Amino acid sequence: MPTQAERRAATRARLLDAAEALFAAEGYEATSTEAILQASAISRGALYHHFPTKQAVFEAVFQRVSDAAIERAMRGAPESDSPLESLVQVCLRWLREVRKPAVAAIVIEQGPQVLGWKRARDLEAHTSLGLMVRAIERAARAGEVRVESPELAARFVNAALAEAALASLHRRPRISNAAIERSIRQVIEGLAGNSQTRR
Numbered sequence: 001m002p003t004q005a006e007r008r009a010a011t012r013a014r015l016l017d018a019a020e021a022l023f024a025a026e027g028y029e030a031t032s033t034e035a036i037l038q039a040s041a042i043s044r045g046a047l048y049h050h051f052p053t054k055q056a057v058f059e060a061v062f063q064r065v066s067d068a069a070i071e072r073a074m075r076g077a078p079e080s081d082s083p084l085e086s087l088v089q090v091c092l093r094w095l096r097e098v099r100k101p102a103v104a105a106i107v108i109e110q111g112p113q114v115l116g117w118k119r120a121r122d123l124e125a126h127t128s129l130g131l132m133v134r135a136i137e138r139a140a141r142a143g144e145v146r147v148e149s150p151e152l153a154a155r156f157v158n159a160a161l162a163e164a165a166l167a168s169l170h171r172r173p174r175i176s177n178a179a180i181e182r183s184i185r186q187v188i189e190g191l192a193g194n195s196q197t198r199r
Contacts, residue, residue: 014040020061024102028114065106069097083138098165146193160187
């Protein structure tokens with residue numbers, strides 16, 4: 001028999017599954033709390049036990065979708081003996097993940113509007129920044145990059161990735177995905193300074 005904690009976790013997951021599908025398909029404004037309740041078959045009391053507002057539901061969905069995109073990028077990137085090339089490949093894979101319509105709708109298009117740019121970036125950085133810092137530190141130990149501050153360099157790369165994701169979805173005239181990916185590679189490899197990079 002499931003424990004109370006397991007039942008609560010299952011209820012929360014069902015709410016987020018339903019809300020994620022609705023936000024991706026209909027958008028935040030067009031998705032009512034009632035629609036989430038109907039899609040998840042959960043009572044209003046159960047919803048408010050987990051989330052006080054619809055925006056709180058969206059924030060949890062945003063975090064989950066963002067984290068999942070990062071995890072898939074890390075799993076799907078080809079392996080390399082070069083820490084710097086591994087970082088490049090994960091970043092390029094993440095760009096491909098956030099071009100997927102359901103991910104783009106929540107992470108790129110709705111997140112900054114619903115949560116505010118700073119909150120959306122802070123939530124995403126909660127997962128990505130630490131991973132980025134550690135990746136840059138590995139490349140530095142391997143002699144592939146020269147940076148004054150791995151954390152500041154990681155923030156620069158994260159900002160470049162966010163701009164690249166926006167450009168791939170909204171820039172007019174459109175910049176090709178290949179050109180965007182080449183630009184991101186140039187930004188990351190620019191951390192090498194006078195160090196030798198390996199492909």
